[in-house]
Amino acid sequence: MKIAPGCALFLSGCAGTQSVLNADGPSALALQNLIFLFFAVCGIVFVLVMGVMTWALVRERHAPAGQPPIERSMGRIVSGAVVATFVVITFLTAASFYATPSLDRGKADPPTILVRGQQWWWQFTYLDPDPAKTFQTANELHIPVGTDVRLRLEASDVIHSFWVPNLAGKQDLVPGRENGLTLHASKAGVYRGQCAEFCGLQHSHMALLVVAEKPEDYARWLNAQSGPAAVPAESEAAAGKLVFMRKPCAACHTIRGTEAAGTTGPDLTHVGSRSMIGAGLMENTRGSIAAWIADPQTLKPGNNMPLVPVTSEELRQLSAYMSGLK
Template sequence: MSPPTALTLLGAELEISGYTGSQSALHPEGLSASVLNDLILIMVGVCTAVWLLVIGFLFLSLLWRERPVGDAGSERRIGGIVMIASTATVLVIAVLTAMSFLAEWRLPSASEEAPTIRVQGEQWWWRFTYEDPKSGSSFEAANELHLPVGRDVRLQLQSPDVIHSFWVPSLAGKKDLIPGRTNYLTIHADRPGVYRGQCAEFCGLQHGHMALLVVAENQADYERWFEAQKLDRRPPQDAVSAKGETVFQSKPCAACHTIRGTAASGKSGPDLTHFGSRAAIAADILPNTRGSAAAWIADPQTLKPGNNMPVVPLSSDELQQVSAYLTELK
């Protein structure tokens, strides 16, 4: 068990106990993951038993190697062994196939009335769109998916370019995001915690750096987070951040990113309205600190070669101002 994780929410520290970035199908924390974990253990057990039988028969064959080739009893035993092995192989494959289908039927399927979050795989990060059923409005977040504990959540999976695969091992199985097609995945967290996920389908140069964090919260904490995320950006708190906002809007940054409450309304990059409240940046390759933000802005291609963020020329003062501004967006 890892120590609690602290995430910043509305300027305060929110303590979330549980696995810190757990990414293991053998530590299920949801119904889907538990069903798949049972199937994994059964298959491992069956394969282990088959391996032991094969090794056992190999050992017996070494003991029988001195038998005369034409010995009738030996030939009958070998024929019987082959028949038993063939029958057992067919039965084992049939049973495992049937169990696989049964496991799929046991996987939960959220109703259309369940909370739905649109998940879009980008190169190489995750775009999450949350709908507010009360007002009909929506907001976006990046690389950090928040869920209410104890409820089925319906993920609507899409991709604009290449095939990705959404996978949070501790909570659910894999599901592909295919261009031109919408897939659905039900995800459910049994208890609060922070769980790590990733793209499980090779999607390009930075496939290995396309991770995400899933933050499962109690209903009250989730609702508090949800309401906070609907708000426009927090105004700059000091002169340095105020200058950072001016620099941000005067540079190409505003053409690619949205910061609600400002003129920045770009859609090709992540929404940065609440950038400072996220635990990590660049799809979980760096902790979200002012230093990390400055390093990423200064040279994103060195940290994540091939990503779509260009190098924006900034002076050292401008870099400090923009990084201060972004990390205060909570």
């Protein structure tokens, strides 16, 4: 599935829906139904309370002067309200517990993806029994439609929270502990997610995309992503590869098929195929890549990428190389 060109995640109407009221997965549907149930019950309670209050005010206004209050009747009304409150709260609590198991549904051995929250980006490791087929990507999660996908959630630094409202509820990523979550997309689409736990300065710039695609398209994507980086065909991109290897870039990033094997930053083997950079900060274009390389701290203050001095010519070469890694 191709994501609509020219669409930035922060612009409304573009690819990447994000709404708990537009469920496209069984877990999200259970939560949506629970929301509607709470809304309906609370709405009925509100109407009843307003009705009783209105009746009491009207009755008090038209009561004969000097008539003593009917304490017995008032006592029954208050007792009934207490009982009704208990019943409503018990019912809503039971409904919440009933919906909880659907959030962790799944088959015994679904496809598994390791999700690791970083400050401030998402690392996805597609696990395979064959280590040669295991690979990493960042900020863009691809899953097959109609299949349970098991996520293993970990955090490297602080507590994060993985949340894709259209597909599932929130689940925390806690350092030193592994949590789990099952994603299931009922139809193809692009769904926006984000970190839902305040995790530092750039918490609001820690978005992700979930791309749900047909199984055959997903298989092709897996095959392409598990392969090494493309060899640059143009001279400018080839020169950019040499710059990348000479600079500190190769010490922090991995590009499979080259000598770059850093693990501090995102895997850049196929970075040109992603729709965004900076975890939703900017659309992935050559210009955006150049701007990020030139001054990452101005664009996303506090992120862990240092400023790497490059000349204007080297910047053009690096951006050509990065944008060609598809």
